[in-house]
Amino acid sequence: MPEGGWPVIVFVRGSAFHEQNVTDYSNYFVRIAEQGYVVAALKYRHSDIAQFPAQMQDCKTAVRFMRKNAERFHCNKDRIALWGDSSDGHTVLMAGFTGNRAPDTDAYAEESAEVNAIVDWHGPTDFAKMNFYPSSQNHSDPQCPEGVVIGGGDVLEHPDLSAPASPMTYLSADMPTPSTLIMHGGRDQLVPFNQSCRLYATLKALGKDVTFYKLDNACHACYGFRSARALRLVFDWLSDRL
Template identity: 30%
Template sequence: MASILEIDFAQPEGFRPLSLDLRTPDAEAAPLVVFLHGGGWLRGSRRTFTPGISAAQSFDRIVAAGFAVASCEYRLSGEARFPAQLDDVDAALAWLRTHASDYGVDAVRPVLWGVSAGATLAALTGLRRDDIAGVVDWFGPADLFTLAELDTGERPEDTREARWIGGPAASFPDAARAASPALQAHPGAPPFHIAHGTADELVPFVQSEALAAALTTVGADVEFDAVPGGGHFWQDVEDTALLFDRAIAFCRRATA
């Protein structure tokens, strides 16, 4: 079992304190994975890696491989709209850069690992900073314009992405473009490990296909792990350990 420290890393004015859980292995200068949870930017918890997968199967598995893991909160869309969440990720990274060495952690060039909405934040952060060793993107929305074409049965202004950016992508094109990793790919992007289930009905598989294609076009190092029959949050995947192992292997290469 990894040791866990609960730390307040930021206090945005007018909002609740933001916290992170720092899990550390028994090693000095452990490389760092910064984790961002899913939940459609509407909900979710830093304490849950993926619904249905225990902490022992997720956080502890990564720590057992020799990494420290900082699982970080960010303001949800009911609290603040995009790009406030990117400011929160930056605040977490700033705290870790300043203080993580006190806990035996090397936070100079972390890997960002996000799931679903958190993967979008991880990808956007990796694409706008030059101190990120790599990004693990698990089934994250990548293009808010094409995501808006998905028939969810909701009014366009009620979708999770509309609540995040302030309204439908067509009505807020600048925000939608800035919040879409596939539209932000550029030369010099960090390495990416992208994994997505081909049967994902919540965030279609084509979202990650578009991100992988955009990154490949600009010359980025991209691993694309298509998971046959996998649903969102790895529903219907029998052995998620293999998915963790492939992502951990990427983290090891990125931080070597």
Template identity: 40%
Template structure:
């Protein structure tokens, strides 16, 4: 180190940003822009391990919005949690498929966690429901780590993730569908179902581009690689309507489904809606006219306004 470097040495010390001195260097020809430090993006914490099951590590992708990221570390900024189950025909999930639209949704004032479940070829039904419940309990237990208000939780899923969401909704306190003691409550206030299968034995009663009944179909694999129409005992527990009981008060449910869905026929949501209405349960069904299975239509602003409004109207009020 030469003499000039030694004489200009500045001892490192922790200084708040507001008190840190600006550099005085002024290279000839330099141009200057004013810095705008207002947060525009949240953060995504990827690959958070929440459980080890069937020899697999299961993960969460957790999105925190910019308004929370901007808070002073250690502050008591808590936001409601939305637990989202990504559809995948119950196979291996591509957990980034809905990451960007969900990041936009998080900016409305939510922490969003995308759940990985065990694929059906590793563990058939009801493993996916049990995994979702484990994930919810993990997130509530680790609320401090992610700025979550553990008393304000909603669940949302699409396609097979919608099926997992609906079955979680219908079996909240059923020990058969939980890997944890059911006296440890889920604490979910409301549920959103995007175009979920609800009766896998009736998937081909309307036009579809898929085989839904052979042993190798997504539905066949869900029940362990069996022919759907020849396996009534295995199919029965997967059928949402079989879990509706009029003597039990369910949480509010919002259903959204396109009427030109080529993979999961609209009839599947109609069946669930009619059964819940008949049982006197709180449910809303919205048909997306002309919409296919997922895609841009389900993330359009009016639909996001609908989902946001539904969730907010059913979350408990914040303390104080």
């Protein structure tokens, strides 16, 4: 065990904000643990029972829980990263960008929700812009994942709901932002590739530590994201920041 304990990765498995099958990603968790990380796999309140911000609040609670129980799990409370894919790339961006700021929760409030780094795999970043780029889904419909998570409203007709639920809303030059790694498939048929492009450009313009990898032939969560090469890109990046 390294001095101070093992670094922690809170992993949030994508599910279109619906109920997650966390064990489906056990292969990821094993491969991450083999690199010397404690993996905390989060199962949150999904959108069928709780709308935004419940998901990102549960993510913050997971971070605080790991800090509170660092000695029990032999982990380092000062070395924590978030990693999520698809809808939960969104969740980890929201939790990481806001940290101890609203929308927050009182659970384990004595601990900080701040993290060192965020790994975002093809997550939505700006709900209102998703429908302006090619996708296999209507991203403004009240029954789409984004519509359901904001309470069943049309995303474009309710900017008062969609803007607070978009990670891009919480970026500014004067607010600290964790180091961020973005990875997106060039053939993603569901979450428009432009969502990651806009996030990268904004973070770069604000002077944040951000890295962006395009997996040319990868689709949404497949054809590349389970490869050893993709995971090596993440592990190499994390080794310098965690």
